[in-house]
Amino acid sequence: MPVAIITGASKGLGRALAEALAERGWELVLDARTAGVLHETAAALGKHGVRVEALPGDVTDAAHRTALVAAARRLGGLDLLVNNASALGAEPLVRLEGLALDGLRRALEVNVVAALGLIQEALPLLRDSAAGTVIDISSDAAAEAYETWGGYGASKAALDHVSAVLAEEEPGLRVWAVDPGDMNTDLYAAAVPDDEDPRSAPASVVPAFLRLLEERPASGRYAAPALLEVTR
Numbered sequence: 001m002p003v004a005i006i007t008g009a010s011k012g013l014g015r016a017l018a019e020a021l022a023e024r025g026w027e028l029v030l031d032a033r034t035a036g037v038l039h040e041t042a043a044a045l046g047k048h049g050v051r052v053e054a055l056p057g058d059v060t061d062a063a064h065r066t067a068l069v070a071a072a073r074r075l076g077g078l079d080l081l082v083n084n085a086s087a088l089g090a091e092p093l094v095r096l097e098g099l100a101l102d103g104l105r106r107a108l109e110v111n112v113v114a115a116l117g118l119i120q121e122a123l124p125l126l127r128d129s130a131a132g133t134v135i136d137i138s139s140d141a142a143a144e145a146y147e148t149w150g151g152y153g154a155s156k157a158a159l160d161h162v163s164a165v166l167a168e169e170e171p172g173l174r175v176w177a178v179d180p181g182d183m184n185t186d187l188y189a190a191a192v193p194d195d196e197d198p199r200s201a202p203a204s205v206v207p208a209f210l211r212l213l214e215e216r217p218a219s220g221r222y223a224a225p226a227l228l229e230v231t232r
């Protein structure tokens, strides 16, 4: 059975991806800070008959990251790490002139520092896998300049660069930075509470991730909407 760690998997994209992988026989290590919601998600995934380890915690906590990788080791190893948990830095988002620097530090700590910390912790197991893979969840805001998305976008751009350099340094792994596109989630609502445009359900972008896992293209940056276009 392949094993994945997915951070921020209690709801939104992380949960949708966990559901799809559990359906396909993956065993999972999941985290989120809110224990009740995480445990409800893990219980719902139990119907697929795979082992699911739900560890409440914050990805910025080094001991928690160690525990996530130890749980994967107990499941037999690690084939896929998904750095999905994320912080906006300000809720709602604000223009750079008013962005609290502590908010920017938090976005960098969660989106870049913790992601790299987990990668470092996971690398020995990922290198041992025949199909070791890292997916870092990026954003359109990493590549395009949108008013108010500067702090969060800067952190995702930094995560993209970490992903690109990791791919060079670890040619035996696949390292994909993936922009999932806009989705109707709590994170998006917190970012832009007044936005009433319809957004996709997180489950609708999961086929893009499954396509990456099935086809295993070269390491690089991918956008889910483009991957979904080709599959239609």
Ligand SMILES: NC(=O)c1ccc[n+]([C@@H]2O[C@H](COP(=O)([O-])OP(=O)(O)OC[C@H]3O[C@@H](n4cnc5c(N)ncnc54)[C@H](OP(=O)(O)O)[C@@H]3O)[C@@H](O)[C@H]2O)c1
Pocket: 007, 008, 009, 010, 011, 012, 013, 014, 031, 032, 033, 034, 035, 037, 057, 058, 059, 060, 083, 084, 085, 086, 087, 110, 137, 138, 139, 140, 179, 180, 181, 182, 183, 184, 185, 186, 187, 188, 202
């Ligand atoms: N929604 C969009 O339109 C959109 C667009 C582009 C990219 N993205 C990216 O997609 C990914 C998933 O976001 P989403 O929209 O699905 O968000 P979401 O529905 O709000 O889910 C976020 C998940 O991360 C957990 N989390 C947040 N901070 C955490 C931390 N410090 N440690 C551990 N878990 C943490 C949350 O649970 P707790 O709060 O209980 O910890 C939750 O399980 C993120 O990387 C986001 O930047 C989203």
